[in-house]
Amino acid sequence: MRWILHIDMDAFFVSVEQVLDPSLVGKPVIVGGDPAGRGVVAAASYEARRFGIHSAMPLARAKRLCPDAIFLRGSHGRYSEFSARVFSILDRYTPQVEPMSLDEAFLDLTGCGRLLGPLPQAAVRIHDEIKSAVGINASIGIASNKLLAKIASGLSKPNGMLRVLPGQExxxxxxxxxxxxxxxxxxxxxxxxxxxxxxxxxxxxxxxxxxxxxxxxxxxxxxxxxRGICNSPVLKRDDTRSISRETTLEEDSNNREFLESTLSYLVEKVTAQLRQAGLRARCVTLKLRDSNFKTVTRSRTLGRAANEDHIILATIVDLFRHLFTSRTRVRLIGVGLTALTGESAPTEQMELFQSAASKPWDRLYRGIDQLREKYGFRSILRASSRRSAGAK
Ligand SMILES: [Mg+2]
CATH class of the missing domain: 1.10.150.20 (5' to 3' exonuclease, C-terminal subdomain)
Structure with a gap:
């Protein structure tokens, strides 16, 4: 059985502001910017939420609902710094930490019982350590998979902990x-x-x-x-061994062709970088942020480590088609490659049989890489990349 934790900081941006300025504690506080502007709520304190204010709501509307709320611009730098402090605590418990955003992560504690003692108590220790060292509340869901752990942490908010017992999913x-x-x-x-x-x-x-x-x-x-079924693994981040590329679109878009073309362009960029570094990737991640700043990532592990555009692109496009609906207005789109291995690394036996078939591809991509070295990246692009945001 797996032991998956989902840890989510409560009203993270607001909590950081309250640590830095304790006079904000207990007040309706909204991070997002000037309520006279066109922005949206990035985070609201629980006191503000009582007025019906929630994230992604236009600031002007929040101001109407709660004229006395304190509006702050917020600072990404401060939030990343606090986030790094939280993650340095999580990293001490297990290397299996998958960050989902600045304030949210999955931990896989499967098999850590001997080291950490009873795991529900380890979860309490993680919670208390974040509170005492960083000063903010976390909510924690514990379950046999990521889906249930995430739902459990959501239900336990604020400052709670909820475990879904095995068999009770x-x-x-x-x-x-x-x-x-x-x-x-x-x-x-x-x-x-x-x-x-x-x-x-x-x-x-x-x-x-x-x-x-x-x-x-x-x-x-x-x-x-x-049915509570979810087999998706906790993918640990590996800062030095990942290659990714993302782009914020000039205008939010729900144009499928344009978005797929942009993905094609991003894939060409990351695979070129991958080959240049002499690496192959085993895991491919798609990232989408919508007009409400909601970010979703989807990953897939490949059957073998690859550095060919067409293999990685097919996977990314498939992930995209699972996730995207014409209602999604995409603000940011990105492609990430992880689980990287050297090209000369010992390969599975299967690859011996594939190597003959993949030779022409190797030659093709090497040729493309050489052309680009001489004439620039855009000198040669896949037809599918031409409508993209990057190809202009
Ligand atoms: Mg949160």
Whole structure:
């Protein structure tokens, strides 16, 4: 059985501001900027949330709901610094830490019982250490997979801890509103509710074929999620051994072709860098941030380590098509490569058989790399990259 923790700081940006200026404690505080501007709420204290204010809400609206709220611009530098302090605590418990954002991470403590003692108590220690060393509250979900751990931490907020006992996964999920399933936003939640599907238990009652017919591959994921099934691994970050590239679009876009073209361009950039470093990647990550600043990442482990554009691009596009709907207005899009290995590293036996077939590809990409060295990166681009934000 796996032991997965999801750790999420409570109202992180606001909590940091309150540590730096304790006079803000207990007050409705909103980080985001000038309420007269066009920005949105990045974080709101629990006191502000009582007025119905939530993140991604226009600041002007927040001001109307709570005219006395204290509005702060916030500072990314300060938040990264506090984040680094939190992560340095997490790193002491296990190397298996997957950061999801500045204030959120998954930890895989499977097999750490001998070192850390009973794991629920280790989770309490992590919570208390963050509180005493950094000064902010965390909420922690503990479960046998990432999906359930994330839902549990969300339910335990603020400053709580919740464990889903093994064997209780479906019973735990059944009474929850469908919107608790990550990936079901307010709109699709509403649509399910109109169909009479209010709880996750009711969602789990829908046949797989029906979900697949209506929602495609996302429907199949929903079928699993409603049952508490999630096999996605905790991917540890490896700062020095990762290559990534992302771009903030000039205008938020829901144009599928344009976004896929931008992905194609980003893949060309990272694979060129990968080959230049003499490396191959085993894990490919897609990152999307929407117009509400909500960031989602999806990763897939490849059958073998690759440095060829077409292999990595096919994976990225597939991840993208699972995630993207025409309602998503994308603000930032990115591609990351991790689990890097040297090209000459001992390879699996399978690759012996593949090497003959992959030779022409090697030659092709080496040729492209040489052309670029001479005439610049944009001198040769895949046709699929030409509509992208980067190709201009
Ligand atoms: Mg948080």
């Amino acid at each position: 479906r019973a735990f999920l059944a009474p929850l509103p469908v919107r608790r399933i990550p990936g079901i936003g307010p709109k699709s939640g509403e649509r399910f509710e109109r169909m009479g599907i209010k709880t996750v238990g009711q969602l789990a009652g829908l046949p797989r074929e029906l979900l697949a017919e209506v929602h495609g591959s996302w429907g199949i994921q929903l079928y699993d999620r409603a």
